[in-house]
Each structure stands twice: as structure tokens, then as C-alpha cells.
Amino acid sequence: xxxxxxxxxxxxxxxxxxxxxxxxxxxxxxxxxxxxxxxxxxxxxxxxxxxxxxxxxxxxxxxxxxxxxxxxxxxxxxxxxxxxxxxxxxxxxxxxxxxxxxxxxxxxxxxxxxxxxxxxxxxxxxxxxxxxxxxxxxxxxxxxxxxxxxxxxxxxxxxxxxxxxxxxxxxxxxxxxxxxxxxxxxxxxxxxxxxxxxxxxxxxxxxxxxxxxxxxxxxxxxx
Numbered sequence: 081x082x083x084x085x086x087x088x089x090x091x092x093x094x095x096x097x098x099x100x101x102x103x104x105x106x107x108x109x110x111x112x113x114x115x116x117x118x119x120x121x122x123x124x125x126x127x128x129x130x131x132x133x134x135x136x137x138x139x140x141x142x143x144x145x146x147x148x149x150x151x152x153x154x155x156x157x158x159x160x161x162x163x164x165x166x167x168x169x170x171x172x173x174x175x176x177x178x179x180x181x182x183x184x185x186x187x188x189x190x191x192x193x194x195x196x197x198x199x200x201x202x203x204x205x206x207x208x209x210x211x212x213x214x215x216x217x218x219x220x221x222x223x224x225x226x227x228x229x230x231x232x233x234x235x236x237x238x239x240x241x242x243x244x245x246x247x248x249x250x251x252x253x254x255x256x257x258x259x260x261x262x263x264x265x266x267x268x269x270x271x272x273x274x275x276x277x278x279x280x281x282x283x284x285x286x287x288x289x290x291x292x293x294x295x296x297x298x299x300x301x302x303x
Contacts, residue, residue, distance in 0.1 A: 081165065082226040084203025085218075104283070106208075109201035110265050111288025116172065116198060117258045119293065124175060125255035128247045137252045141259025149267060162210065163264065165202040166228065169195065171257040173232040177239025178250055194295040195232070201288065 126134045148163060172195050203225055210221050243250050 081169075081199045081203035081206075081229045082222055084200045084205075085207040085222045085225045105201050106205045107283075107285040108288035108291075109198075109205045111285035112198040112201060112291055113261050113265050113288075114285075115289045115291065115293060116194075117261050118289075119295075120172065120175075120194070121254040121258040121261070125251040125258065128251035129255070133252070134255055137255040138259040141256035141261075142263040143259075144256070145260035145263040146267075149263075162206040163260075165199065165206050166231065169199055169202075170231055170235045171253045173235035174239035174243060174253060175250055177236035177241075178244045178247075179239075180236075181240045181244035194291075197291055197295075199229075 122138075125137070129137070145163065152163075176192055176195065207218075207221055207225070211218060239250065
């Protein structure tokens with residue numbers, strides 16, 4: 081996340097940022113989020129829960145993020161992409177900690193790599209979203225993202241020590257996050273990524289999903 085913010089700050093130092101590049105990175109982050117929902121959060125969540133509770137947690141995540149979006153709109157603050165970034169980062173880190181509690185595996189290391197790669201474009205996009213308000217300095221945003229990155233290890237420790245023997249709780253968290261992420265992608269990220277007479281952003285979404293797909297295939301190869 082802080083590395084994505086630093087890259088965004090370098091772009092801001094130019095007189096005119098490349099609009100297509102910025103929108104492509106935004107779409108890439110959206111594709112990566114959808115891959116996390118489709119390949120990690122939902123499959124792992126429904127594996128431990130019956131259909132009724134699984135759907136309830138999924139829909140409750142979407143409703144919660146809609147309520148958060150409405151509240152942010154009412155107080156005139158845009159932070160939807162940051163919320164989507166954290167909603168992906170925290171539950172995956174919890175799942176990662178629970179996975180390593182059962183013993184270090186190739187799947188665990190691959191999930192750690194996917195988390196890092198997803199948060200790079202997400203940090204880039206969230207920085208631009210917050211900077212657009214002109215209320216917070218780039219330096220403060222970067223520092224805030226650095227502290228937010230510490231939530232990953234903290235969530236991993238929680239998963240390692242507290243939730244390794246509670247698969248139902250981990251599954252509920254993942255499905256709740258999946259519903260929230262899907263809402264955020266179609267409410268905020270996808271509409272902002274569109275750019276008239278440019279085709280790079282749409283391909284960026286494909287590449288972002290392909291990132292997650294590649295990690296999933298490597299993780300599940302040989303099964």
C-alpha cells in the first residue's frame with residue numbers, strides 16, 4: 081500500500097499525469113479485487129458454510145459497504161477505494177495466518193504474494209482518490225498507508241493464534257468481505273476506470289484478474 085502511494089506521488093510531481101495510465105491502474109486494481117472475490121474469498125468461504133448462512137454473510141457485506149458509502153457521501157468524504165483495499169487485505173491476512181498455523185505451505189506463500197501484488201495498484205488508486213479531495217497532503221496519506229499496512233501482520237497474528245481452529249468464523253469474515261468488495265468495484269472503481277476513446281483501462285481489468293488467476297493456478301497446481 082505505501083509503495084503504491086509513493087508511485088502515485090511520483091506521478092503527481094509531473095505537470096500532467098497520464099490519464100490513460102491512471103485509469104488503467106485503477107481498472108487493474110478492480111480486476112485484482114474481483115479475482116480475490118472469485119478465486120479466494122468466495123470459494124474458501126462457501127467450503128465451510130451451508131448455503132443459507134453463506135449467502136447471508138455475503139449479502140450483509142454488500143449492505144454494510146452500501147451503508148458506509150452512503151455515510152461517506154453524506155459527510156462529503158470519498159474513501160471507497162481505501163475501504164475496498166482494506167476489506168480485501170484484512171480478511172485475506174486473517175486467512176493467511178490461519179493457514180500458516182496449520183503449517184507453512186506453498187499455498188500460504190502464494191497467498192502472501194497475491195496480497196502484496198494486489199495492494200500495490202490498490203494503494204496507487206486509493207492515494208489518487210484521497211488526494212482528489214485536496215484536504216490531506218500526499219505525505220500524510222503515505223504515512224497513513226504505511227500504518228495501515230501494519231494491519232496485515234496484526235490480522236495474520238489474529239488468524240494464527242485465535243482463528244485457526246474456528247473455520248466457520250474465518251469463512252464468515254471472507255464472505256462478508258467478498259460482498260463488500262463486489263459492491264465497491266461496481267459502485268466506485270469500475271465507473272471511474274472508464275475512459276472514452278481509450279481501451280487500455282478495460283484491458284487493465286483483464287490483467288488484474290489474470291494476476292489473481294495466475295496465483296490461483298500456481299497455488300492449486302499438482303492437486
